[in-house]
Structures are given as C-alpha cells and as structure tokens.
Amino acid sequence: MNPGIDVSQIQRFGALYIAAARLKAMSKFKTIIAAVDIGNPLFYLIAVGIGIGVLVEKGSGTSGTNGIKYIAFIAPALLANSAIAAVMDECVFPTIEGFKWRKLFFAQNATPITGSQIALGVYLSALCRAIFSVSVYYTLLIAFDVVNFGQSILLIPVAVLGGGAFGAIILFAAAKIEKDDQFFSILGRLVIMPMFLFSGTFFPLSSMPIFLQPIGWVSPLWHATELGRESAFDYGLSNLMIVVHLIFLISLVVVGLVLSTRQFDKRLAK
C-alpha cells in the first residue's frame, strides 16, 4: 500500500468523496439542469401570476389566502416543490443506476467506502442540487416582485428542508426497489401529483373536506409550505405549529437516512 491510504480519513470523509463525484456527474448536465431550474419557475410564475392569480383575486380578492396575493400565497409551495423535484431527480435515478443499471455503487463499495457513505453522499449531492434549484427560483420570485428580499430568504432553507425530508424517504424507496419497471410512473402519478395538489399548495388545507386533509398532514410539502409562508409573510402560524412542522420534517430526514443507510449496506453486501 505505497501511496499512503489513510482509512480513518476515508471513514470520516467518504460521504463527501461520493458527493463530490455525484456533483461532477451532475455538472455534465449543467445546461439541462439550468434550463429546467429556470424554465420551470418561469412557466409557473407566468401562468399563475398572470392567469390563475388574476382570476382568483377577481373572484374573492385575497380573503381566502390570509390577505396575501395569490401568486405570493402559492410561491412557498412552488419553492418547496422545486426542492422536492430536484431531490427526487438526484436520489432516484442515481440510486437505481448505482444498484442496477450501471452498478456504480458496487465499484464505489469495492474501495474503503461503505454503503452508508454512498447513501449519504448521494443524499448530500441531492441537497446541493436542491439548494441550487431553490436559489434560482427564489431569485426569480424577487425579480417578479412576488416576495420582498429580506426575511423571506428563510424560504430557501425551509424549502430545502422540505425537499430533504421527502428525499430521505425516497432514497430508501429507490434503494429498496429491485424491479424498477413501474416505479417511476407510480411514484409520479400516485404520490407526487396528489401530494402537489392536496398539500395546501393552491388553497389552504383547511378549505378541503376533513377526510382529505390527512394527505397534507403526512406530506412534507404541506409542512414546508406552511413554514415557508410563515417565514415570508405575516401568516399567523402559532409557535406550536412551527415546532410541529419542524419536528415532522426533521424526523423524516432522520428516519429516512437511518433506513437508507441500512438498506444501502444490506443490498451491497448481498
């Protein structure tokens, strides 16, 4: 072992090496990532700001949205949703590729790097992507005068936390999937889509019938959206609810990562 391999150093920083490699791979798609991360918010801001928002405000003013402009009301949700989309892209595809398509994880695991470190590395790089997406989105919100720069900057960490909570769970699911045939379409149509529609995104959760509200309660998007609204506007969330939202999201991160790291270790050791 001539080049001086320090295993204890790898045990400390291995996850960062994996994250660095993932970011390098992502950088190969920088044009596409930039196009998606700029284009997607633009479409929403134009469609909702000019179209739906005008219609809503014509009908009921801002009485249904705690006195907040409609586009501003949904902005924290759009932001959290963009974090969720980014984290999902960077957790699901690399994980299925790593275990199944190209088996990159097996190559990484042939070095002193462990399965847990690979899981954490993938997760960290997904968070980096989410920070990028959300920051771009936030800049556009400022540019479109949807929110004012200032305390609303808290929208960024809150959205990333929402994405991270969802990502930790989805990372586990992606590592668990052995046959990926229908996974994406089921995930997209039966999980992501309802979560996007029923998490208090376009209207307050309380305006839905009570039997539909639990979708919001278990959805990281709702918790992140509520926290986001509180950070950006005078939304009137109680301290208790702020704590509940934070605990829920942080718990998902912790539980998701414990499950994911175990699953990565287990599947690589087969």
Next chain:
Amino acid sequence: MSKPLISVRGLTKKFGDFTAVDGIDFDVAKGESFGLLGPNGAGKSTTMRILAATSTRTSGTVEILDKDPEKFGPLVRAHLGVVPQQDNLDNELTVTENLYIYGRYFGLSKKYIKGKIEELLEFAQLEEKRDIKVEALSGGMKRRLTIARGLVSEPDILLLDEPTTGLDPQARHILWDRLFRLKEQGVTLVLTTHFMDEAEQLCDRLVVMDKGAIMAEGSPASLIKDYSSKEVLEVRFGSDRNKEVAPQLSQMCERMETLPDRVLMYTEDGEALLEQIMVAKLHPTTSLVRRSSLEDVFLRLTGRTLIE
C-alpha cells in the same frame, strides 16, 4: 514459507436454500497468480465478492492480510484492486475523470493521483483516449480502463472476475499481455475464468470449481498430468455414427469421452492411436491430435464441458 495473503477455510455461502459456495479451502501466497476455473454458476463470482470484502459469508473463515474481511471491510478493501465481471465505470465521465474519482475514494491526494493517471493511461494503452467519455470506448478499452482503475491505489492483491469474457480474440490477447506484465511486477492476482486457455496462460496455480465445490487444485501442468493423458485424439464420425463406433473405440485407449459432436480419446501417443483407427477401417470424417488441456481435466472431473 511466509504466511499466505489470502487464507480460506470451509467457506460457505447460501442464498436461501441454494448453496452457492460449499465449504471450500485455499490459500494464495504473495506474488502468486491464482485462478478459480469453472463453468458459469460454479460459485466463482460469489467467492470473489467475499474475497473483495463486500459480501458476507454463511460460514467458514476468511483471512485477507491477516484480517477478517467481514469485520474489517474498509481496512481490507484499502489493499485490494477489484475488477468486476461487468464494467461498472461512470459512462458520463471521461477516462481520466474515472481514474481520478476512483483514486479519491481511496482518499489519495490529488497530486498523487494526477501522477498515477499518466502511468495507468500508458499501462492501459489509453493515452489518446484520455479525454474521451467512457461511453465511446470499445469493450476491450473499457476492460483495460476498469483494470487500470483497480490499480490506482497500488493494491497488494488484484481480484479479476472473468477478465476477458465478452471480448474478441485480439482484445483478449492485449489484455493477457497487460495482466502478464502485472504478474511479472509481482502483483498478486486472483482471477476467475471459464476459459481454460486463460487459466493456462495466467495462473501459476488454480482450483477447479463446480457446483460450489473445489474438484481439484494445482498448477495447470500438474492438473493436466494428474487428471488427463499427454495427448488427446479428437475424432468425428458424424452425429449418428459417434455413438455407434464408441464401443469399438473404447477398446483402443485408456479413457474416452463421447460428446454430442465428437469423441475424445485420451492417449500418450495420438498419432499412433489414429493409425490404429485407420487400420480398423473406422474412417472418421475429421481427426485432430492435440495436447491435453484444462478443458479435459474439467471434463474428467465433472463429466461436463466448461462452456455449455
């Protein structure tokens, strides 16, 4: 004799009810080139994954550089270079990026890796492809890059699982040449193969595996000597007649195998035996006298051919 680098005793691996590896024992000494020869499904790759300190075992003991790979995975893997059966390079990255990133997984310094990359590119004959995406490389080039990648940490042991499977003959010969150089440099090689010519070219010593068990162990030459005759006469009479003439042929040699397409006759003097067949007026449609190979050893040990 110095302590072996790898020591395996009673190694067993079960997947549910299926026993993939069934109580095998072997040692690999420093600088040795050791092979696991057997057909697909013999348990070679499973054994390799256990040696690579990535897979767990059901029972038995394994020591690599005096350590149990199951307990000290990262520590053991720091000393290994692994070339898996299926190239698992990062297709989106270039040749040098693949080597660089892999070096970082061993925590190696940027400066060291940069220097090492030049050496590895030369070894893998990929200097001109250094900035090409891996996607665009041929199968042989990808294989050489995977081997180069496994060498980035200057491992004490290089594990190669089916190194030339799927390559064309020319690419195989280039690869054998590269591996032979490593062997000359004193790198300890452990490889699996189902090609008997590969085993004969590269292995100092090998075990013949079938259905998870070791059937025989020795150098290629000693295995041939112990389990086969000096020469083999291959005769064909056409698919229907092979069986017909078999009883008559079996009188003429010590041992004989009737395969669907040909009859193998084991003898010390192939030409003399062919003469005898001609005298008996059996007239084979084709005939070939050759030296015994590991394929014959395998056939003798298991009653089956290596590639089925």
